[in-house]
Amino acid sequence: MNRYLMIGSLIALVACVPKKVDEQPIMQNNDRVPDASATVAAASAQAERDRAAAAAAREDIQARALAGCAPAICDAVVRGELAIGMNEVQVLAATRTTEDAWAIRQAGPSTVMAPGDERVVPSDFVGNVAMVQLADNRVSRYAYTEAQGIRMVDNPAEATTEGRAAALAEQLEREGDEFAARGDLDAALDRYDRVSVLVPSDPMIDYKIAAVLDKALRPYEALIQYQLFLHRLNLETIEAEGAAAAQLAEAIALAQQRIVILERQTR
Amino acid sequence: MINRSRAAAAALVLGAVVLAGCSNKNVSRIEPDTVTDLSGSWNDTDSRLVANALIQQSLTDPWLSRYTTGHGGETPAVIVGSFRNRSSEHIPVNTFVNDLENAYINSGAVTVVASDAERDQIRAEREDQQEYARADSRARLGQELGANYVLQGELSSIEDEEETTRFGATRKEKIVFYQVDARLVDLESNAVVWSGQHKIKKYIERKPFGL
Numbered sequence: 001m002n003r004y005l006m007i008g009s010l011i012a013l014v015a016c017v018p019k020k021v022d023e024q025p026i027m028q029n030n031d032r033v034p035d036a037s038a039t040v041a042a043a044s045a046q047a048e049r050d051r052a053a054a055a056a057a058r059e060d061i062q063a064r065a066l067a068g069c070a071p072a073i074c075d076a077v078v079r080g081e082l083a084i085g086m087n088e089v090q091v092l093a094a095t096r097t098t099e100d101a102w103a104i105r106q107a108g109p110s111t112v113m114a115p116g117d118e119r120v121v122p123s124d125f126v127g128n129v130a131m132v133q134l135a136d137n138r139v140s141r142y143a144y145t146e147a148q149g150i151r152m153v154d155n156p157a158e159a160t161t162e163g164r165a166a167a168l169a170e171q172l173e174r175e176g177d178e179f180a181a182r183g184d185l186d187a188a189l190d191r192y193d194r195v196s197v198l199v200p201s202d203p204m205i206d207y208k209i210a211a212v213l214d215k216a217l218r219p220y221e222a223l224i225q226y227q228l229f230l231h232r233l234n235l236e237t238i239e240a241e242g243a244a245a246a247q248l249a250e251a252i253a254l255a256q257q258r259i260v261i262l263e264r265q266t267r
Numbered sequence: 268m269i270n271r272s273r274a275a276a277a278a279l280v281l282g283a284v285v286l287a288g289c290s291n292k293n294v295s296r297i298e299p300d301t302v303t304d305l306s307g308s309w310n311d312t313d314s315r316l317v318a319n320a321l322i323q324q325s326l327t328d329p330w331l332s333r334y335t336t337g338h339g340g341e342t343p344a345v346i347v348g349s350f351r352n353r354s355s356e357h358i359p360v361n362t363f364v365n366d367l368e369n370a371y372i373n374s375g376a377v378t379v380v381a382s383d384a385e386r387d388q389i390r391a392e393r394e395d396q397q398e399y400a401r402a403d404s405r406a407r408l409g410q411e412l413g414a415n416y417v418l419q420g421e422l423s424s425i426e427d428e429e430e431t432t433r434f435g436a437t438r439k440e441k442i443v444f445y446q447v448d449a450r451l452v453d454l455e456s457n458a459v460v461w462s463g464q465h466k467i468k469k470y471i472e473r474k475p476f477g478l
Contacts, residue, residue, distance in 0.1 A: 031302040033315040036322040040370045043326035047342065047376035050332070054340020097339045119458065120337030128455075 057098045065093030080125040082132065084156050086139045088113070091132050095122045109136045121145065126164070148172060169198040176208065185216045203232040207251045214258055223262040226255045307443065307471035309358045309424075317447045318366030320465035325367070330451065330461040331376055334415070344378040345371060345451065346414040354424030354445065363447070367418070380414040416460060420449035436475030443469045 027033070065077050069090065076083035077093045091113060092098060101122045102113045111134040115121045121128045127144040134140060141154035148171035157163045176191030192209045199205065210225030233248065297303065302312045325331075334343040347368045350360040371377040381389060393406045400406075428441040444466070451461040 027302045027312065027316075029302055029304055032298070033300045033302060033312055034319065035300065036319040036366070036370060039319075039323050039326055040374045043331075043370075043374040043376045047331075047335075047374060050335050051340050051342070051375075054335065058339050095339075096341070097337070101337045101339065115337070117333055117337055119453075119460065120333050122337060 054098060058093075058096065061089055061092045061098065065090040081159075082124050082126070082129065082139065082142050082153075083159060084139055084141075084153070087137050088134060091134075091139060095124050095129060097122045110134070111137070126159075127151075146171070148175060165198040169195045169202075172198070173205065173208075180208070180212060185212050188212050189216070201232070203229050203248070204251070206232055207255060210255065210258070214262070219262045219266050223259060223266060226259045226262070229255050230259075307441065307469055309354070309356050309445065311362070313445065313467055314362040315366070316467060317445075317465045318363035318370075321363070321367050321447070321449050321463045322370040324463040325449070325451070325461060326370065326374055326376060328461050328463075334460075342376060342378050343416055344380050344412055344414045345416045345418055346380045347371075347382055348417040348419045350419070350449075351421040353421050355426065356424065358422060360422055364420075367449075378412065380412055386411075414454055416451045416453055418449060418451050420447065422447045438475055439471075439473040441469075441471040443471065445469075 062077075065087075066074055069077065070085070073083055073086055073090060076086065077090050080094055080096060082091060082094050086094065088104075088111065092102075095101075101116050101120070103116045105112050105114075113132040113134070115129070121130075123129055127146060130143040130145045130150050132139055132142040141152060143153070144151045146168070148168065151164070151167045151171070153159050153163070153167075158167060172191045172195045176188045176195065179185075179188035179191060189209065189212045192205055192212065195202070196205050196209065206225055206229040210222050210229055213219075213222035213225055230252065233252065299311065300315065304310065304312065331343070335341065347364060350364050352358045352360050368379055371379050393408065396405045397408065423446050425444040425446075426441065428439065431438045431440075445468075447465045449463045450459050452459055
């Protein structure tokens with residue numbers, strides 16, 4: 001009986017003892033830490049091979065792109081900017097890339113070049129390129145990824161500084177409208193102010209700024225903006241151009257009403 | 268009686284001098300890659316292990332080939348930013364960060380751009396040149412290389428220890444776990460393009476009476 005009790009307690013004791021695994025130390029005193037120089041040498045050799053291959057490909061692309069190009073296209077390639085009318089090789093030369101950087105899809109005479117990897121977007125001197133569309137191997141339109149969204153360029157005028165400013169102003173105005181609709185008047189005013197810098201002669205922006213200031217209970221500034229809006233419109237000219245006047249008639253009437261009210265309030 | 272105590276004192280002093288002369292202090296130069304663990308705290312071996320792991324991970328990861336492929340063979344420009352020490356020890360993180368930076372430079376696979384503190388010093392020198400240097404030897408303004416990525420990271424540690432006393436003898440056991448995380452962040456999009464990690468776990472045991 002005692003023997004069974006002893007064996008039973010021994011088993012119970014063994015069962016309660018935590019299991020111990022004796023791991024061998026990874027490193028002990030006087031071992032040597034392996035050197036990373038082999039990794040660095042391998043990376044260096046690989047980088048050299050990649051660089052040489054890419055340099056050869058880019059030289060070839062550059063030579064083909066500049067062979068017999070129109071002066072405006074040649075200038076754009078050298079500046080590193082996309083332009084309407086470029087061919088596929090010239091697009092690669094302008095963006096300093098090779099075909100590996102792009103996913104190129106062809107459908108009949110139309111070709112679309114999109115970034116091959118969305119994490120590494122090709123870019124030209126102007127910005128990150130979202131897409132290039134070619135018709136009969138000539139660029140018909142292209143797009144940039146910008147802070148306010150995608151900006152399309154489908155004629156040479158849109159690629160100029162003024163064209164870019166107009167496109168950017170349009171995107172900012174849209175953002176401003178959205179903020180105004182959400183009731184975030186400070187953010188809306190910020191966007192409209194930026195538009196007024198890019199497109200200084202747009203009376204509708206003056207009207208929107210005035211309306212936002214009016215809603216934000218800033219009557220003095222709103223009054224000045226309403227007056228500026230009417231001044232910019234040059235009413236006589238607008239009256240002569242019936243269609244334009246009709247489009248702005250409501251804004252003009254509202255601005256005039258608000259001027260009267262605000263002038264009374266601020267006296 | 269006085270003579271006897273003087274003789275004892277002299278013998279004591281002489282003994283102390285002899286004992287001090289016999290102290291066994293020994294300094295020797297050893298190979299920097301030798302593992303020498305004394306207290307169990309973070310040491311040069313840990314730093315080298317972390318550096319090796321991060322070098323291996325970052326130079327063989329696809330982020331590098333992805334960038335060169337997408338940019339016509341250009342190498343990415345990286346700024347080595349801050350590595351925070353969030354452990355309970357004082358750890359000079361620069362040892363492994365500099366190893367990593369050296370590996371980037373020597374591999375030629377990554378272009379390393381000077382950090383903000385270094386840039387300030389260089390800019391001051393360049394501005395100085397605009398006024399005092401000969402025109403044909405001036406470093407031109409506005410020619411700096413903008414970085415594509417910033418390397419950031421942190422070192423954290425977790426400790427666990429226990430003391431057990433049996434028959435008046437105390438046995439101490441301690442586990443220290445270090446984790447080093449490094450990240451490469453795209454400066455334009457804030458996307459993390461590469462993340463590396465190395466973990467070190469140490470078991471430190473202090474037995475009573477050297478048993």
